[in-house]
Amino acid sequence: MRVPSRSPGPRPGPAVTSAAPGRRLPSSAGRRPDPTAPDLAAYRTAVAELLVEVGALADAPSTTARQVLLDQRLREPAIAAVLDATPQGLIGARETLLLEMARPRPAARGSAPDLTALVGVYLLSRIDLMWWRDTPTFLTDHQVDSSIDLVDLEWLRRRGLLAFRYQEQPATLAGRGLRAVRRRLLPHTTPRTAGLRFRRTRREVVALLNDIGREFALATPPACPPLWVTSLARSAEHQHRLRRLGYAAMLPSGHCLGWAADLELAWFRRFGARDALADLLLARQEAGEINVVDEGQYWHVCLAPAARRRFRRAYEAEMGV
Structure with a gap:
C-alpha cells in the first residue's frame, strides 16, 4: 500500500504544481500554525514507518507481536497527538484498531485487502475524525437522504454544473443484470465500482470536487475521461452493511460526517493519467486543503476545516446562490 504523505526533505523529480491557470493553493508559509494542533506531516511519516513494521509481522503467528508493536508505537507523541484529538481518544482508537485487525472478513474486498493496508487506512483516516470531531454522524440512510446539509448531485448534473462523473448503484435486479452485461461487452468504459x-x-465537497475536476482536466490529454x-x-x-x-x-x-469522498485512481492508468x-491530490494535501488516504483502486479525500469557508463561497458563486 502506498501511503499518501509528503515527509520533509528533498525528493527526486520535479516539484508538483497545479495545472490550473491563475490558481494558487493555500500556502502554510504565510499562515501562523496553531501551536496546539498535531503535526500532520510527522503523523503521516510515523504511520508510514509503522506500516513497514506491521508488514514484517503480517503472518498469523505474529498476533501478540503486532499488539505489542501497536501498544508501543501508537503512544509515540507524533501518533498519539492525532489519535487523542479524535472523539474516541487514544485508548478508544487503539482498541478499535485491534478489533478491526482481529475481525474476520468473508473476503478481502475494497480498500484493505491485507492487514498492513487496513492499519494504514484506519490510522490515516483518523485525521478526518480529528478535524470534524464536533460534526454529528449520519446514523441512518433516511438521515442522509433527507438532510438539508447535503445536496443531490443529480439535480446539479442535469444542469451541467459538475466537473466530474459518477454512476449510481442499480436499484433493481434487472438493473444489476444490465450493468453486468455492459461490463462484459465494454469492460473498460467505466471503472469497476x-x-x-x-x-x-x-456543498463544500461539491465545490472541492469541481475544483479538482477542472484542474485534472487541464493536466490530462483531451481523450482522458x-x-x-x-x-x-x-x-x-x-457502513455496517458494507462490513x-x-x-x-x-x-x-468521514463519509458518515459528509465531508469525505472517494475518487477512482486505478482506472486512469489506462489513459496515462x-x-x-x-x-x-498530494499537492493539495501538502497545502493543507484535504486529507488523502491511498486505498488502492481509489483514494479517499476529506476536506480540511481550514478550506471550508473558501469552498462554500466557491459553491455559492458557481451555483449563483
Whole structure:
C-alpha cells in the first residue's frame, strides 16, 4: 500500500504544481500554525514507518507481536497527538484498531485487502475524525437522504454544473443484470465500482470536487475521461452493511460526517493519467486543503476545516446562490 504523505526533505523529480491557470493553493508559509494542533506531516511519516513494521509481522503467528508493536508505537507523541484529538481518544482508537485487525472478513474486498493496508487506512483516516470531531454522524440512510446539509448531485448534473462523473448503484435486479452485461461487452468504459448508494454530499465537497475536476482536466490529454467519484456521504447504517459484505468500511468514518469522498485512481492508468491525479491530490494535501488516504483502486479525500469557508463561497458563486 502506498501511503499518501509528503515527509520533509528533498525528493527526486520535479516539484508538483497545479495545472490550473491563475490558481494558487493555500500556502502554510504565510499562515501562523496553531501551536496546539498535531503535526500532520510527522503523523503521516510515523504511520508510514509503522506500516513497514506491521508488514514484517503480517503472518498469523505474529498476533501478540503486532499488539505489542501497536501498544508501543501508537503512544509515540507524533501518533498519539492525532489519535487523542479524535472523539474516541487514544485508548478508544487503539482498541478499535485491534478489533478491526482481529475481525474476520468473508473476503478481502475494497480498500484493505491485507492487514498492513487496513492499519494504514484506519490510522490515516483518523485525521478526518480529528478535524470534524464536533460534526454529528449520519446514523441512518433516511438521515442522509433527507438532510438539508447535503445536496443531490443529480439535480446539479442535469444542469451541467459538475466537473466530474459518477454512476449510481442499480436499484433493481434487472438493473444489476444490465450493468453486468455492459461490463462484459465494454469492460473498460467505466471503472469497476458498485456505484453511489447515496448521490448526496455537502456543498463544500461539491465545490472541492469541481475544483479538482477542472484542474485534472487541464493536466490530462483531451481523450482522458473526467474525474470519477465512487463514493460520497454514507450512513453508519450503510457502513455496517458494507462490513457484512467484507469491506473494510471504518466506523466512525468521514463519509458518515459528509465531508469525505472517494475518487477512482486505478482506472486512469489506462489513459496515462493516474499519476497526474495522484500528484494533484498530494499537492493539495501538502497545502493543507484535504486529507488523502491511498486505498488502492481509489483514494479517499476529506476536506480540511481550514478550506471550508473558501469552498462554500466557491459553491455559492458557481451555483449563483
